Amino acid sequence: MNDLELIAAFAPESGPDPETRRRAWARLDERIAGQRDAAGPARRDPRARHRLIGASAAAALAAAAAAAVVLTVGGPAGPGAEDAHAAVAEAARATAASARSSGTAVVRMTHDGSPWAGSTLRWHGADLDLSHDHPPRPGEAASGLRVVGGALYSRDPRGGGWVEMGRAESIDPGSGTTPAEYLAAVEEDVSGATLRRISAGVQDLVTRPGEGGSTVYSGTVAAGLVARQSAVKGGRPIRVLPFGYVAHDEAADPGAPLRIDLTVGGNGLVRRIAVAWGPAGSRWTYAVDYAGLGASAPIVAPVGAAPLRR
Amino acid sequence: VQGPTTQAGATDAGVIAASMTDPQAFRELFERHFDALFTYFARRLGRDAADDLTAEVFLTAYGRRSTYDPACPDARPWLYGIAANLLRRHRRAELRRLRAHAREAGRSRDDGHDAVEARLDSRAAGPLLARALASMPAHQREALLLFAWAELSYEEIARALDVPVGTVRSRLSRARDRVRRELDGPHAVIADEPDGSRPVGEGLP
Numbered sequence: 063m064n065d066l067e068l069i070a071a072f073a074p075e076s077g078p079d080p081e082t083r084r085r086a087w088a089r090l091d092e093r094i095a096g097q098r099d100a101a102g103p104a105r106r107d108p109r110a111r112h113r114l115i116g117a118s119a120a121a122a123l124a125a126a127a128a129a130a131v132v133l134t135v136g137g138p139a140g141p142g143a144e145d146a147h148a149a150v151a152e153a154a155r156a157t158a159a160s161a162r163s164s165g166t167a168v169v170r171m172t173h174d175g176s177p178w179a180g181s182t183l184r185w186h187g188a189d190l191d192l193s194h195d196h197p198p199r200p201g202e203a204a205s206g207l208r209v210v211g212g213a214l215y216s217r218d219p220r221g222g223g224w225v226e227m228g229r230a231e232s233i234d235p236g237s238g239t240t241p242a243e244y245l246a247a248v249e250e251d252v253s254g255a256t257l258r259r260i261s262a263g264v265q266d267l268v269t270r271p272g273e274g275g276s277t278v279y280s281g282t283v284a285a286g287l288v289a290r291q292s293a294v295k296g297g298r299p300i301r302v303l304p305f306g307y308v309a310h311d312e313a314a315d316p317g318a319p320l321r322i323d324l325t326v327g328g329n330g331l332v333r334r335i336a337v338a339w340g341p342a343g344s345r346w347t348y349a350v351d352y353a354g355l356g357a358s359a360p361i362v363a364p365v366g367a368a369p370l371r372r
Numbered sequence: 373v374q375g376p377t378t379q380a381g382a383t384d385a386g387v388i389a390a391s392m393t394d395p396q397a398f399r400e401l402f403e404r405h406f407d408a409l410f411t412y413f414a415r416r417l418g419r420d421a422a423d424d425l426t427a428e429v430f431l432t433a434y435g436r437r438s439t440y441d442p443a444c445p446d447a448r449p450w451l452y453g454i455a456a457n458l459l460r461r462h463r464r465a466e467l468r469r470l471r472a473h474a475r476e477a478g479r480s481r482d483d484g485h486d487a488v489e490a491r492l493d494s495r496a497a498g499p500l501l502a503r504a505l506a507s508m509p510a511h512q513r514e515a516l517l518l519f520a521w522a523e524l525s526y527e528e529i530a531r532a533l534d535v536p537v538g539t540v541r542s543r544l545s546r547a548r549d550r551v552r553r554e555l556d557g558p559h560a561v562i563a564d565e566p567d568g569s570r571p572v573g574e575g576l577p
Contacts, residue, residue: 069521076411077410078411082423083410086402086423086427090402090427093435094395094398311464312465341417341469342418
């Protein structure tokens with residue numbers, strides 16, 4: 063074999079499966095239909111009505127899901143795109159309002175299908191409970207902290223029991239690990255800027271019905287809108303994903319397009335944000351699942367917490 | 373040059389022209405070229421990325437179809453040119469993929485694999501090729517893979533990349549030199565194509 067024959071035979075791949083081709087055509091077909099809509103109502107595609115159904119607000123999202131349509135709205139400037147963007151923005155606004163008082167966020171990060179990192183954060187007013195619970199390490203208990211009524215509790219890494227650490231104010235301010243800073247992160251990531259930024263920046267939105275009456279909005283978003291620069295380490299900027307996880311590969315490149323799925327529940331609140339990037343063999347996923355927004359139970363002090371100086 | 377035709381005899385250019393008044397006619401272009409573009413992306417970046425990127429090529433092509441040069445009956449250079457632009461955003465991912473493959477080269481040698489036999493076998497030579505592809509400048513890799521995988525001629529690559537044909541020749545020549553050096557075997561010394569055209573009914577030169 064000569065060099066060109068070897069290259070031609072290198073990394074062979076089969077063609078797309080029919081479902082891949084169908085999905086791609088559906089995206090293009092919707093773009094074509096969208097441009098016909100823009101040309102005038104006389105040639106309006108019947109599917110355009112579904113775009114209008116999904117347009118207004120959270121309540122309409124459920125109707126759009128029930129209609130069980132696959133809805134593609136093209137690029138951000140395409141006809142119909144504004145409707146879906148408005149729906150996502152409305153879901154972000156409603157989620158932010160509900161998340162202010164209480165909620166739970168479960169964060170999971172995987173690399174090539176294996177758990178990479180994860181945590182569960184619950185908050186209720188000024189109280190919070192954070193557990194770094196994933197992936198489990200042999201012989202190591204789950205780590206975490208809890209703040210209740212201004213008192214700080216931490217997991218003992220040796221035995222897993224709780225230790226009463228004193229007043230929350232005693233943690234070094236500016237360390238990024240004070241309760242106030244965690245709550246500020248919640249405010250940023252759940253109740254405020256992060257969700258607004260992502261929902262405003264997502265492109266090529268495609269919607270589909272999800273489980274339990276939810277609607278999934280899929281598209282791409284610039285990595286810089288998801289992972290923000292937070293620090294400089296070794297002379298290089300470090301970018302972090304919501305809830306403080308360091309971004310790797312494309313996610314650390316602000317201009318790289320990341321695949322994003324925003325799941326909006328039938329109640330109009332964002333239920334899940336899932337981002338994926340990287341090729342097969344180095345595939346990353348990052349997902350945040352929200353639950354109990356505005357309706358979570360109060361957080362209570364751990365029973366039997368040992369004083370720090372015992 | 374004769375472009376691909378339908379049973380009705382329309383070239384790609386004809387299909388694109390028809391889609392200006394009947395947008396659904398664009399589906400013909402999609403059906404003709406989707407599989408080849410998907411496979412090209414899949415070979416370079418994997419199937420997950422190919423899924424999105426191939427769809428994006430056609431969305432872009434549809435949006436820009438009014439600028440298509442009707443003097444070019446075959447739309448492949450145009451479509452692969454769009455693909456090349458999209459691939460620029462994924463260079464790091466492609467390099468990671470190639471480097472991961474290239475790391476297998478050392479292992480094969482450590483295992484006592486016969487190096488000459490390895491070079492003669494396309495699968496075993498994969499890591500060496502990956503190393504060569506990863507080590508060459510992106511514009512050389514682009515030209516080489518458009519030639520070897522997309523099966524475009526020199527002229528078509530020049531149109532796809534919007535560079536002179538002479539530049540394509542030079543890039544391909546340098547890219548192949550690098551590949552040959554990596555393979556480093558007597559079988560790799562072959563003649564360049566006299567004009568860059570791809571003989572019908574024959575394999576690679």
